Amino acid sequence: MKSPIVYIRQAGKMLLNPVELLFSKIFTDHANPFFHLGTLSFFFFWIAAGSGLYLYVFFETSVHGAYSSIEYLTNEQWYLGGIMRSLHRYSSAAMVVAVTLHILREFVKGRYQGVRVFSWVSGVPLLWLLFLSAIGGYWLVWDELAQYIALLSSELLDWLPIMVDPMARNFLNEETVSDRLFSLLAFLHIGFPLALLLGMFIHIQRISYAKTNPPKQLAIGAMAALILLSLINPAMSQAPANLDQSVTNVGLDWFYLNVFPLIEIWGPGWVWGLLCGISGLLVILPWLSPHKRKPIAVVDPPNCNGCAWCFADCPYSAIVMKVHDFKKGHKQAVVDPDLCIGCGICAGACPSSTPFRSVDELITGIDMPDLPVKELLKLTDKKAKQLKGDKPKVLIFGCRSGAPTESLEQDNVAGILLPCVGQLPPSFVDYIFRNKLADGVMVTGCCEEDCYYRLGNTWMEQRFAAERFPKLRTSGAKRDIAVIWAGEQGNKQLADKLDTYVKTLENKGHEDDVRFVKGGRDA
Amino acid sequence: MPKLRLIVYQIVAYAFFMGFIAYFSSAPMWKHTDPANATVKVSIRHPGKIVGECRDLSEAEMGNLSPNMKVLQECPRERSPVTLNIELDGETFFESIARPSGLQKDGVSTFYGRFSVPAGEHQIKAILKDDVHAGSADFEVLRTINLSSRQVLVIDFKDGFIFK
Incomplete structure (x- = not known):
């Protein structure tokens, strides 16, 4: 009850x-x-x-x-x-x-x-x-x-x-x-x-x-x-x-x-x-009401190089840097369990959270136990394989506090929900485009200035715009990604934006066609 | 939405917010007292009489005191509670017993009350008792007062009742 x-x-x-x-x-x-x-x-x-x-x-x-x-x-x-x-x-x-x-x-x-x-x-x-x-x-x-x-x-x-x-x-x-x-x-x-x-x-x-x-x-x-x-x-x-x-x-x-x-x-x-x-x-x-604590971020010292990107991105200052356990001259992230809200923004910020790494098992410097980056990669591959049909194929990354993406799923559209969209490492978008897993990637989440975890959508936008580490690298990804901050009430707007985005992708090849789409809830 | 229309809507939103602030900053009016009435404030601070009596100390008791603390008598500190009764036109208007303040019950007793009464002529009778001992003299006064509308009458006490 x-x-x-x-x-x-x-x-x-x-x-x-x-x-x-x-x-x-x-x-x-x-x-x-x-x-x-x-x-x-x-x-x-x-x-x-x-x-x-x-x-x-x-x-x-x-x-x-x-x-x-x-x-x-x-x-x-x-x-x-x-x-x-x-x-x-x-x-x-x-x-x-x-x-x-x-x-x-x-x-x-x-x-x-x-x-x-x-x-x-x-x-x-x-x-x-x-x-x-x-x-x-x-x-x-x-x-x-x-x-x-x-x-x-x-x-x-x-x-x-x-x-x-x-x-x-x-x-x-x-x-x-x-x-x-x-x-x-x-x-x-x-x-x-x-x-x-x-x-x-x-x-x-x-x-x-x-x-x-x-x-x-x-x-x-x-x-x-x-x-x-x-x-x-x-x-x-x-x-x-x-x-x-x-x-x-x-x-x-x-x-x-x-x-x-x-x-x-x-x-x-x-x-x-x-x-x-x-x-x-x-x-x-x-x-007075139950509050379910989300699993907190976990640091893996062998994969943490002390870059402090997670430290810089944490919206609640839950990460501090200390001397590395065993890498001489390096620092290491430490998570304060009392302050960690479990958003996963740190995992999205970690440079080791990239699918391009040549490792047997993708273990990152800092990760979320409920959806580790390696599981996210498996999920991305699985969802990409489900995409079919003649229309441009689109993968949507959404957040649980934003508009639900399930209703948008079609033959050519698949969605993946994250606790916060800030958990998505930009390299995943590079990975999708480089491996031609989809024709387009749409990223959606809370409204601009109203992220449930405060900074998820702000950091994502800056990462995509190459203003913040880790940056989006491939030119195709920079060009063809759609970033829509629709918010939890933005189902209809998101569906409309998706429709427009798919049509835009269909016109691919026209030189004048600018396919980068960024927006929120239209006025 | 066209930009001009947006600006118009924004102006409407600001106007609504500012109208809301302007109105509730001073309205609706609140009626504190009836303009036809006067106000009587009872405000008295008065220490009651000491309850006990001073007692001479015995030689032995004085011997136990340090040289700089020697006294001949021991006096209790506790004071009597003070009783105040005020009648307005023959009816009890204010009735209260104020205990002495302080942990040792040796401080003043205080009364405060604010009342709205119809303007006009009133007869006020006030009685104050500050001694628990039987047969002690009370302070008593009977006064006819003509109160105008909105007038504030203060009933205080200092060696006797004060009406001001």
């Missing part, structure tokens, strides 16, 4: 996938915002940090100065200070939206267990820091909204048995608020984001080649949209805080301050329960 979490994930996928597909059509896979939610969060953080620095120059840390200095920026210096204030506010809101979607997406796509647990769990305290950073910012404006959250925040904190004097005593009336409070708040509003930044740095430590910048197209679009929004609908203060008068109606930022109405409705105890419950649930979530 499946865990309920698996059903929740499946339902989530059914909702998310069509939306992602729509955004891929609008933005292309390369700049699909759903594939860059983490980098967008970083991007929005930097906008908030940069604009915040500007605001801090003009901010006065006193009861009366706080509100008036913000008003000056908003009204007198609207052309820069006002825009900065709006950017500060809207980028923060955009960040929490990006972060929320990032969490939901990683959960729905099952990217939070196993090796990814570190990133998942280290992200939970970041949520607290993000909200604390934002809530602290709202205090600084010292308008009625600030008055409201100051009162409710202090009542929430007072519920905890940690302070003798209730914090709410600081906000009884106008007499009780002091200028020193604003120095403390400014300090906290800088301290929390700095802690958040440090946490974000830690959050991405267990992955190699972590991206923190969205594609240029997306960054420019998001920035332009935020500036435009700041001009059209500038962030404004509410009436100045007056603790001698109660706040009646308040315009809440529902992205960050949604917990405050709950404090009023449920009381502080239940709200603490909710916040701690959600945080605790997020922390234990990776262990």
Whole structure:
């Protein structure tokens, strides 16, 4: 019986996938915002940090100065200070939206267990820091909204048995608020984001080649949209805080301050329960549903020459290089079993994973126990022999996280599924063309920028383009290979691309005919 | 899809996202208190009386003390819990017993509460007991207060009730 979490994930996928597909059509896979939610969060953080620095120059840390200095920026210096204030506010809101979607997406796509647990769990305290950073910012404006959250925040904190004097005593009336409070708040509003930044740095430590910048197209679009929004609908203060008068109606930022109405409705105890419950649930979530660990990569020292290509390609930094066991002056790869996700990208990177080697048994420097390179070679030969008919014969290498290739199989088309397409050594494509095992090779996998194992399709493309070792060598292979990043929803697109590809191969011989096909999901 | 159409769709997507952010950044409005009401905040920090009485130390007990720690009396530190009762127009409005803070129960007792009450004239009666011993004097006050809408009235205590 499946865990309920698996059903929740499946339902989530059914909702998310069509939306992602729509955004891929609008933005292309390369700049699909759903594939860059983490980098967008970083991007929005930097906008908030940069604009915040500007605001801090003009901010006065006193009861009366706080509100008036913000008003000056908003009204007198609207052309820069006002825009900065709006950017500060809207980028923060955009960040929490990006972060929320990032969490939901990683959960729905099952990217939070196993090796990814570190990133998942280290992200939970970041949520607290993000909200604390934002809530602290709202205090600084010292308008009625600030008055409201100051009162409710202090009542929430007072519920905890940690302070003798209730914090709410600081906000009884106008007499009780002091200028020193604003120095403390400014300090906290800088301290929390700095802690958040440090946490974000830690959050991405267990992955190699972590991206923190969205594609240029997306960054420019998001920035332009935020500036435009700041001009059209500038962030404004509410009436100045007056603790001698109660706040009646308040315009809440529902992205960050949604917990405050709950404090009023449920009381502080239940709200603490909710916040701690959600945080605790997020922390234990990776262990609530079964996670089958894939077999990890195995190093064969006699065949490892210490080239470090696997070290360079591992998406989770699971490989380190040490002094070779017995080859003097050489290094040797070592796999950290706790970090290995079992993608096989390392086996695809190993220069010894080539069918052209003159050995009795093809044993590679680093390999996957569930599908060793020698078995992959046997499978390739077997599938190639099955190809028949008059039409151009095509071998498809796909990945288990991408579009299924079984349905594409015909007399002239055969498919081989790998855990990740990055496991395919480029020399296999050379081997197929050189031995005329097929007329064409199609390689497919996850969408561009959305590889389940992070870097499989990126490395494959670079290997095929001879930008990364091991490179594709034969000119025929470079010319006739089709690389289609169709993604798990791309069955139809892949079938269409295959059809076009076969037709292109049929026209072989025309000099002008460019047969190299590369693409993703068409717009 | 033609490029121009793509750009238009992207603009629509950005507009939708920014509209979403702009709207929920300050709306819908949340009603915290009724504009016709006033707010009464009860906020008191007051140490209760010491529960026990000081006792003279015997010669033998003083002999056991080191020279720099010699005292004539031993006084208990524990304080009485403080009881607060506030009535508004004859009905109990706030009633609480606050234990003294600290591991030795020797700290202050604190009360805090925030209440929304209709604006207008009210009679407030407040009683504070800070001594568990029978027959001790209580602090008591009866006050008529006219509260305007949105006014915040703070009930505090320092040698007697303070209304501000």
